[in-house]
Amino acid sequence: MSEKQNASDTVTVLPPSPYGICFDLKTDRFQLEEATRSGSFDMKYRHYHSTYEIYYLLEGNRYHFIDRNIFFVQPGSLVFIAKNRIHKTSPAEQHFHRRFLIEIEETVMEQWFTEMAGGRLCSLFTDEMSIITLTATQQVFLNAKLDAIKQEAFQKREAFEEMIEYLLREILLFSFRIKSEGNAAHISAKNLIGSETEKIRTVNRVAGYLADHYQESSSLDELASRFFTNKFYLTRIFKQVTGFTIREYLHIQRVQKAQEFLRSSLLPITEIALMVGFENVSYFEKIFRRYCMQSPREYRVSQKAESH
Structure with a gap:
């Protein structure tokens, strides 16, 4: 990859806004977006895709529907969605929410699967329970990595895209370690959908x-x-x-x-x-x-x- 920004890449870093997109970065290898929503937000028709998705909820509560199961997702939760899985979020207890979305192209992610964690990184996406709820300390660590990504995108220093990829790989390994060691806050299908009404x-x-x-x-x-x-x-x-x-x-x-x-x-x-x-x-x-x-x-x- 060229060390300079490709002509097809776009970076948008906006000042904090009560609602809407406040950070957006698109390259031919990944797409990142931080957004705050209020009310019913619906992305028309695009409910499954060939990219791998990581959804991190920062504020608010959401129902997350994946394939045929509904999960109640709370702040500090990471949701890993494999390519071509049907998924969508909807309001739970409140309409307001803030989330950070990472989409990684299929060829890139599958290359990383072979290179990282001895080939076991794919378990983040393929296991039935592909949701991790972080502890407060873990959230601080992840939030710092996301802030570093946004800073790289804003400054556009030499090799900034490669540095962002390095940070994304670090986030994936961080998540894999938490899941494999059982160090996330305890989650189960029952408590993810609230009181199982x-x-x-x-x-x-x-x-x-x-x-x-x-x-x-x-x-x-x-x-x-x-x-x-x-x-x-x-x-x-x-x-x-x-x-x-x-x-x-x-x-x-x-x-x-x-x-x-x-x-x-x-x-x-x-x-x-x-x-x-x-x-x-x-x-x-x-x-x-x-x-x-x-x-x-x-x-x-x-x-x-x-x-x-």
């Missing part, structure tokens, strides 16, 4: 059912009846807790399954659409393009090109 249990069950039966065409009435609840209540709590509508979550499940078939088979696109639950191929292509930014045919061609 009936609302959370219902949404967890519904999300699991939809993930397992993505190809079926159950009406909202049938779904509500299966889980002994009112359809209006079900749609409200599912959106509130996961950040997705039921239809949106089902579409994402189907698109991900379609991607698997497009990568691994030569089946016609019309047949794949039917296999994943779409009765109309035109509608399938519309939804696929919404989440993948390309048609099923374009996706298949691009995946074959990458594999050669």
Whole structure:
């Protein structure tokens, strides 16, 4: 990598603001962003991606929905999200929150997996419980590293991008050591979702059912009846807790399954659409393009090109 800033790289360091983005750095290897939000904030459609993500909550409480499980995330929590995992956050006890987001490109992160911690660094992202809640002392250490990253981005001294990568690698090793030594504040699925309310249990069950039966065409009435609840209540709590509508979550499940078939088979696109639950191929292509930014045919061609 060049020691000078690439033309495609952008750095934004803004003065503290009550709401919005206060730090943003984009390169061709990673993206960093610190933001403060109030109210309902929704990133449209981009609910899974090929980058590896580290989400650090600084203030406020959030529900974090990953694949089919909901976690109650509190300040000082680090959430590690592997590539292509469905995820989204939504307000919990309060709408205000401040977080630091790290996204690392797939090729970079997978290179680091082989170079660091004897090949075991990937366990941060692949273990079922990919959440670490830091102690107060650990938070002080991590906050200092993030401040150093922001300072490097602001000053733009010689080799500042390489220095930021060094700090990111240090954060990953710091997190891996905490997790492997069991030195994080005790966490479990139960306390991560607060008091394990009936609302959370219902949404967890519904999300699991939809993930397992993505190809079926159950009406909202049938779904509500299966889980002994009112359809209006079900749609409200599912959106509130996961950040997705039921239809949106089902579409994402189907698109991900379609991607698997497009990568691994030569089946016609019309047949794949039917296999994943779409009765109309035109509608399938519309939804696929919404989440993948390309048609099923374009996706298949691009995946074959990458594999050669």
